[in-house]
Every structure is written in structure tokens, then in C-alpha cells.
Ligand SMILES: Nc1ncnc2c1ncn2[C@@H]1O[C@H](COP(=O)(O)OP(=O)(O)OP(=O)(O)O)[C@@H](O)[C@H]1O
């Protein structure tokens with residue numbers, strides 16, 4: 123059943139922006155709050171934006187098998203906690219994961235029924251522009267993320283669904299349409 127939606131793609135492509143708009147259109151869709159060892163940005167809150175863990179706690183939880191997937195990304199660790207995902211699924215709600223590409227590849231292996239969407243930038247220059255103008259990361263972090271994104275973009279063909287986030291309205295409509303279609307299909311299968 124299509125109850126888990128994975129939205130992946132390079133940093134700065136607009137995953138978070140698209141997911142905010144997707145959840146406005148489909149309020150039943152829950153967001154799985156990830157864990158990370160990165161420090162909070164101004165305005166970010168523990169338990170709302172991320173579960174902010176220190177390195178030791180993250181490592182302990184990896185050892186304990188608490189993660190559905192986890193990855194090191196640009197020098198920090200990120201992961202989806204099993205209890206976070208299961209809590210939403212136990213409520214019968216569909217869930218969206220916003221994760222980078224290594225994590226999405228892991229989910230493909232362990233949860234092949236999850237619907238995976240790779241968000242593609244209109245161009246590499248536009249991706250750089252978005253990361254720079256967002257203003258949340260130092261220039262060297264932006265540079266590192268752009269370097270990682272080259273390898274991520276080479277994997278896009280491996281994903282069933284690709285959405286180019288060129289015009290935000292258009293890309294949102296495409297994503298909302300796709301998710302609605304899969305939810306309707308899951309509903310038909312269940313009844
Ligand atoms: N279609 C678009 N056109 C122009 N700007 C956009 C578009 N979509 C998103 N943006 C802007 O690009 C920047 C990056 O977007 P966002 O933070 O959603 O990316 P992200 O993929 O979630 O990044 P990260 O993976 O680092 O969390 C933001 O400033 C956002 O407002």
C-alpha cells in the first residue's frame with residue numbers, strides 16, 4: 123500500500139518547500155521528523171524540525187537498530203527513526219520522508235512499496251543560486267553540498283518519479299497530483 127512517500131534530491135532543490143505545500147494540499151499527510159547531528163539553525167526547534175542528537179547518542183541509536191535508514195551527509199549524520207515513522211503509520215496516516223539520496227536508496231531496499239520522488243533542479247546554476255540565496259549555510263558548506271549534488275543527480279534515473287522543480291506552482295501541482303493518485307490507489311486496494 124502506498125502509505126510512505128519519500129521525497130529526495132539535492133540540498134537546496136526545494137524538497138522542504140514542496141513538502142510544506144504538499145501538506146497544505148493534503149493535510150492528512152504526516153511528516154516524519156528526522157534525527158541529525160547537525161547543529162540547529164536559527165529558528166529551528168528540537169522535535170519540530172529535527173531531533174537534534176549529539177554524535178554519541180546518534181551512534182548509540184544506530185547500534186540499537188533504531189533507524190529505518192541513516193546516512194552521513196556533508197560531514198553530519200541524518201536518519202529516520204523507526205518509532206517516528208511507526209507512530210504515524212499506527213495512526214493509519216500516510217507519511218512523507220524528506221531525506222537525501224543515500225537514505226532514499228536504503229529505503230528502496232527495505233521498503234520497496236514506498237513511493238519515491240526525486241526532485242530535480244532546472245539547472246546546476248539554479249541549484250547554486252537557491253542554496254546561496256537561502257542564506258542558511260556558510261559558503262564552504264554550500265560548496266560541499268553542491269559537490270555532493272553532482273553524484274546525487276547522476277542517480278536520478280534510478281527513481282520511478284522525477285519532478286523538475288522549475289516553477290514552484292507547477293511542480294507543486296505535479297507532486298500533489300502524484301501523491302493523490304497513489305493514495306486513491308491504496309484506498310481502492312484496501313476496500
Ligand atoms: N521552484 C522554486 N523556484 C525558486 N526558488 C525555489 C523554488 N523552490 C524552492 N525555492 C527556494 O530554494 C531554497 C531551497 O529550498 P528548500 O529549503 O525547500 O530546499 P531543500 O531541498 O529542502 O534543501 P535541504 O535539502 O538543504 O533541506 C529556498 O530558499 C526556497 O524558497
Ligand SMILES: Nc1nc2c(ncn2[C@@H]2O[C@H](COP(=O)(O)O)[C@@H](O)[C@H]2O)c(=O)[nH]1
Pocket residue numbers: 131132133137156157160191192193195200201202203220221222223224225226
Ligand atoms: N538520509 C537522510 N537524510 C536526511 C534526513 N533528514 C534530512 N535529510 C537530508 O539531509 C540533507 C541536509 O539537510 P539540512 O537540513 O542540513 O539542509 C537534505 O538533503 C535533507 O533532505 C534523514 O532522516 N535521512
